[in-house]
Amino acid sequence: MFQTEPIIYLQSLGNEWFTFLMILITMMGSSSFLIAITIITTFGVDFKKVLFCTSYCSGQAWLL
């Protein structure tokens, strides 16, 4: 669970392009990506549903 061998093995298989791809994927968990998606869906698709989903993520609905 907390061993570094699997990580070193994965990194030994990678190359520059793969690393770039992984960085792009990990950016999907960044605040910049999330806010861009939130804005596009809020103003372009469905305000109420995105409001609800965002609120849920921020904890408004989690304890209800």
Next chain:
Amino acid sequence: MILKVLIAFPRPDFVDNRVLNLESGIKNTSLFNGNGPEGIFKLPDKEVLKAFRLQEAFTHSPFGFPSGHVALTTVLWGGSAIIFKSRVIKRLTPLVIVIMAFSRMYLGRHFLGDILGGVTIGLIFLIIFDNFLKSPLKDDFFKKENFELTLRHRNLFFYSVMFVIPIVFTALSLVSSDIVGMFLGTNIAYFLIIREGIPNDSGSVAQRILRVFIALLLFGASSLILDAMFVTSEMINYLHFTLIEFLKAFISGLTIWISVAVCTKFDLYRRDKEFVSSRDAE
């Protein structure tokens, strides 16, 4: 940051100097070069933990367990699948979680244990959310009177949940400070919008594109200004860095409210009577 700070597990590149931090490309200067514990279910070595916890100045995001990226991906994609009732999102969700988990391990940012911790926390919140959706309370969330400044029990409940819970999540370190800052900023923005009445989504494609453009423009401009105002590159104090990142995201999140006001001003939105207070309708 209670949970991460209390557990205080290091990231893989601290445990073993052969692990590369491929996300930021920083050279690994760790004193340790072991493989970590020998048993699969063993925790990191005591010597490593002791050295990690004795550090006085923490760098940005030093703690590993649990993975915030994986927890947030589980919550967001799972929540979106539930709320949009989309089969496509539902099928994609496990795949996105696995890819995110893989990327975090490959980039040297998390152990497998951190990943599993993140998924577990994400699933717990997903189950709670699913149960909430089945409760009658969810309809109250969109009623204007529940967001007015009065001492009604329900209003106090909404206020405490809106503003206290994100702060608790920050303290528990379930997500990073900038993400919580964004959520708290958008919470206040939505609170202000709900008090005016939720905008109607109707409109042509051109109007929708223009609305998105205005919102992105205001958000981008505010981010640029805030980045210029708060330079964090030379900061080594972890708490200062966390606070600045939180503030930057928080203020940017508030631009959603400004964007709605601008779009309404230019007739790109109209208020939906369905969500306006029943008292106003009377």
